[in-house]
Amino acid sequence: MSDQDTHLVLERLLRLRDRREPLVAQIAEWVGAGIIEGRLQPGQDLNSVELSRRFDTSRTPVREALMLLEQEGLVEMKARRRPRVAAPSLTDIKDIYQVRRQLLSMLAGLLVQRATDAELTELRTRVEAMRELADAADVDAYFWSHVLLQERMTEIVGNTTLKQILDSLALRTLMLRHLSLTRPGRLAYSVDDQERLIQACEERDGELASALIAGATVRALRAVEEQIEQDTPGSGKAARKRRSAD
Amino acid sequence: MSDQDTHLVLERLLRLRDRREPLVAQIAEWVGAGIIEGRLQPGQDLNSVELSRRFDTSRTPVREALMLLEQEGLVEMKARRRPRVAAPSLTDIKDIYQVRRQLLSMLAGLLVQRATDAELTELRTRVEAMRELADAADVDAYFWSHVLLQERMTEIVGNTTLKQILDSLALRTLMLRHLSLTRPGRLAYSVDDQERLIQACEERDGELASALIAGATVRALRAVEEQIEQDTPGSGKAARKRRSAD
DNA sequence: GCATGCGGTAGTGTCGACACCGTTGAGCCA
DNA sequence: TGGCTCAACGGTGTCGACACTACCGCATGC
DSSP states (O other): OOOOHHHHHHHTTTTTTTTSOOHHHHHHHHHHHHHHSSSSTTTOOHHHHHHHHHHOOOHHHHHHHHHHHHTTTSSOOOOOOOEEEOOOOOHHHHHHHHHHHHHHHHHHHHHHOOOHHHHHHHHHHHHHHHHHHHHOOOOOOOOOOHHHHHHHHHHHTHHHHHHHHHHHHHHHHHHHHHHHHTTTTHHEEEEEEEHHHHOOOOOTTTTHHHHHHHHHHHHHHHHHHHHHHHHSSSSSSSSSOOTTTT | OHHHHHHHHHHHHOOOOOTSSSHHHHHHHHHHHHHHHHHSSSTTTTHHHHHHHHSSSSSHHHHHHHHHHHHOOOOOTTOOOOOOOEOOHHHHHHHHHHHHHHHHHHHHHHHHOOOOOOHHHHHHHHHHHHHHHHHTOHHHHHHHHHHHHHHHHHHTHHHHHHHHHHHHHHHHHHHHHHHHHTTTTTTHHHHHHHHHHHHHHHHHHHHHHHHHHHHHHHHHHHHHHHHHHHHHHSSSSOOOOOOOOE
């Protein structure tokens, strides 16, 4: 998947289409993608003057873009302080995954109730494509397909509120998931989870689907935790996660 | 409960403390309270020029305040269009309550696990105060106490993400709840629900607590639905709820 | 009478400037 | 040397102005 597509996905997750001017959208996408891809480190200052120079605009649209990302939990803003890339603590991360688990299992239940057979077929096609990406160890492509799959599921279920919240939580975990999927073997596990989930949906077994997706979420969190442990032996040097309220 | 307190609650729900300049906070509180109290009707235009005149500022802080409220679902903004007071459709409302039910039942489960006895005592005290308000039919005071009670519960549980989402959903339903609690008998039902919930927590029965709060949410939705039916006989005159994407 | 095209108006998005505040580093004192 | 003060700097919040656009009423043609 190309950078072009990355921005398309971000545009959808941030609901930029028609909601914001293209200028603001462009900035939000660039910064958002930077955070997710790790180009911008957690805790790093996001100087609005510098950003406005980079995009050759005034600070007003930059500010607006940063506020958008703040809402999605990617950026932290305090009055009169420089905005920074969000640096969620381990506790924050666990909290996010806990809520996510609950809502995903709700999603699975609704999916079983509401998805048509045709829609399930479509989802299965997507998962099969993902299996190929996983086999090819194409982490980036797999990663974004995963996001798109989930977005499609929320669309099928049709609960706008649920979709918005899950999109927001997805964004928050994107940078972490990007890390965790890099772990060897994780891709295969992940695609297996997806396949089992689709199967349960096809068998119209809501309980099973909920349980499967909840389990997958727990495993995803565990992978992230291990990755963080590994990144910070003792109390690491640079990329150490800091409590957001410090 | 006075207007003063209303604004204090709003300040907390909108997380304005330290996050925004006082000027922005003031505008957001005024508009937010207006929407919740019904002073500003759903669908009504929120002219930023007029607002800036009212607060004797430029349009920049007004814009920022409106964006804050947009995040919380109280205001709808489309690029180059006038911001409007959100007018959720009946479907939207059902969706919100569905998600809310799920998260509240998660909250109840966690509350049972994590709340200390002292904290439960505190909650019980609050509920007892609420019963008095309900007996006195002091709708406004009951209404805000209810919001505060829930906010306290989320604090006790200590999951920041969960708290933020529930606060946001609470705001979205506030104007509806304000209506629904006005219905005769509703206050008594509501306080009964709260009392049973606390009891279940004291007995450390997570399943029961979850079920109770879920039931209470369903009843709240039903009350809102009835209220809307009543407000719009056939396809009412002024305050008819309109699809947000029209 | 009705649809269509066309200004005028009102309101939004962006800009550059300015005032205010947080930060930082140099100098000072103990 | 170590902690404190303070001033210069860098960056944020707000402002008023301007360009652009959605909206609305009007006129025109049929």
